[in-house]
Amino acid sequence: TTEETVNCKEKIKQLPKDIYYLLKTAGEVGDYLDKKVFVVGGFVRDLLLGKENLDIDLVIEGDGLLFANELHSRLGGNLIEHKEFGTACIELENGNTLDVVTSRREYYEYPAALPVVERSSIWNDLFRRDFTINCMAIQVNKDSFGRLIDYFGGLEDMRHKKIRVLYNLSFIEDPTRILRALRFASRLGFRIEDETNNFIEEAIKDGMIGKVSVDRIREEILLLLDDRYLDKNILSLLNHYNIFQALHPQLIVTDIKINKVKDIQKSIEVFSTFYKEKVNKKLIVIMELLDDLPIDEIFQVINKFVPHKSSILNIQATLEEKEHTYKILDTEDLDRYTLYNTLHKHSMEGLIFYYNNCTNGYIRHYITYYMVNLRNIKASISGKDLVDLNIKPGPTYKIIFDAILKAKVLGEIYDRRDEINYAYRLYEEIKGGRDGV
Ligand code: ATP
Known part of the structure; x- marks a missing residue:
């Protein structure tokens, strides 16, 4: 893995002013707490593709909740903390949402005589993600503002319009990624890279779709049936992979x-x-x-x-x-x-x-x-009109309303006055019928 050092500063500067300000402020808070801060995932992907994305995911190497509180005090909006996960969300008044997560350092023990390797915490965060194009980060601290972190070749795949997973077991670990792969391929007009395609086909053959919970399948399916994807032949793609038959x-x-x-x-x-x-x-x-x-x-x-x-x-x-x-x-x-x-x-x-x-x-x-x-077509008179005609409330009302509706549908009566006359006549008939017995 290599770390691409493409500078995205210029691209960020072209974003709407409020988003630029928001990222700058996040960097300042990071500097203040002496921690590295990154914007990651979908936002970075869309920035590089020149598409708008209002959901900003921030990763902080350090205490995410402390960071979120400090950022919230500078930006305002609504702060929602999830203390048990160490994550937080800030909903801003202009409709942007900021999600803050903490990344952790982890140690990887390699087999044989190789030394224990410590991975930076942003590496760990990115490695948990789905596709290379979604696995990039941009640092926002002042000194490194706009530095692209691309350990897995996301930029290269983006240039070649490819959806690629990071490792072979990715779809087994989380089969919803199968549907996500089709979703991104369809929406971005990208191709599913050959090896990734084989992993998907194997996972489907192994019945992995059936292992996804009903709630998560539905969430993905409903997303896929959105116009954004429907217009781009997502159904043919779902068909190609026999997703419907798996359901x-x-x-x-x-x-x-x-x-x-x-x-x-x-x-x-x-x-x-x-x-x-x-x-x-x-x-x-x-x-x-x-x-x-x-x-x-x-x-x-x-x-x-x-x-x-x-x-x-x-x-x-x-x-x-x-x-x-x-x-x-x-x-x-x-x-x-x-x-x-x-x-x-x-x-x-x-x-x-x-x-x-x-x-x-x-x-x-x-x-x-x-x-x-x-x-x-509806009756224009109401129960009150029948009361005014001295008709006693009861089952007769329904008979009268049904008859009025029928007469209106058949074009036999037209307006309110017709309806009142009709109701009255009908009532008399019903009453007469009853009295006659
Ligand atoms: P969209 O524009 O559709 O919201 P997005 O990439 O922002 O696209 P989200 O579902 O909000 O989509 O996910 C945000 C990020 O979280 C993704 O870019 C990806 O890095 C990561 N992610 C989401 N779901 C998974 C998953 N099932 N497995 C691994 N990483 C995931």
């Missing part, structure tokens, strides 16, 4: 499916002027991915994709009802009320999925018609 043997992502996922954005935009709520695109992506699985199998994998009960139910209900819904909509002359009843119970994500998932003209036409004309 569930029957989960096969065909090219047809990948194309459907690509269409989702367009389908969202088709209707975007007709609804106000925020649509969770990731849910629609997951619906497409899980679509071909048998219903009871979906239940087995769904928690590897989404955490919340409500999202799980949303996806399940949509997929469970798909065939039934398509069957009803696949007809030439469907009446408005059947259409309303069929689609009304579905979430916006479910409706967009139904539209996106099929190419059948009738079905698409009916979903569009529902979105544009029926979805927002």
Whole structure:
């Protein structure tokens, strides 16, 4: 390992003023405490790539908490200490976050007659990280401000656009790195270096994906389904490494499916002027991915994709009802009320999925018609209006509201006055019916 001494001072000076100031201040605090301070990891990678990164990870050779407290007293913001880990986080008002960790010196005993080697503590910190491009540090103390520390050839790999692990057991030690490798390759347009590729394939063959906890898999999967990666063909990459099959043997992502996922954005935009709520695109992506699985199998994998009960139910209900819904909509002359009843119970994500998932003209036409004309139909009168009509509260209210809705959907009544008249007439009929018995 060699220590590259590329000076990043100029690059740091071109950063937004507040970030430059922040790094300078961190260096001053280090000088004040007589400790070395480094900015490390993703921030350094993105600085060298010319990309913005608001998350600053600082490594201090010494007492991290003491350092964080001193830095916080100079910068302000919100200080969160994790005393048991010796780490801290400062959330600044401008949206930047600063994470502070302590690095430790360690001793490595080499076999045979070689002497015990002491590694500098920044070396130890960097050696624990995942890929060479993420294993660089920049010192920020005044005298060495901007000095790049690159023990593992990160800069060289960055120049050749390569994702490379530091050692062969890396993916066995932490299989989430497999997904991280694909994520960085996709996002940066880098290639997974040949040896690293072999390590990944071996780890997958050894079933390492199955050893990752559900929570961590989900965290990574949800990141991967973000637009930043989706736009760059992450699904093909996941497919290439059989990641989906590692999650569930029957989960096969065909090219047809990948194309459907690509269409989702367009389908969202088709209707975007007709609804106000925020649509969770990731849910629609997951619906497409899980679509071909048998219903009871979906239940087995769904928690590897989404955490919340409500999202799980949303996806399940949509997929469970798909065939039934398509069957009803696949007809030439469907009446408005059947259409309303069929689609009304579905979430916006479910409706967009139904539209996106099929190419059948009738079905698409009916979903569009529902979105544009029926979805927002509501009764404009309330319970209070029924009270004003001297209708006694009780089960009759629901009967009346359902009937009003139906009449509105069928276009038989239009405005508030129609509704009041209609409610009154209906009430009289119900009452008459009852009195007649
Ligand atoms: P992003 O821009 O996606 O946040 P990042 O590199 O900052 O990228 P983080 O997940 O925040 O990503 O990780 C910060 C740093 O911590 C990484 O650059 C890497 O050095 C290290 N790291 C994160 N996860 C792992 C892991 N599983 N194994 C080893 N090192 C890791």
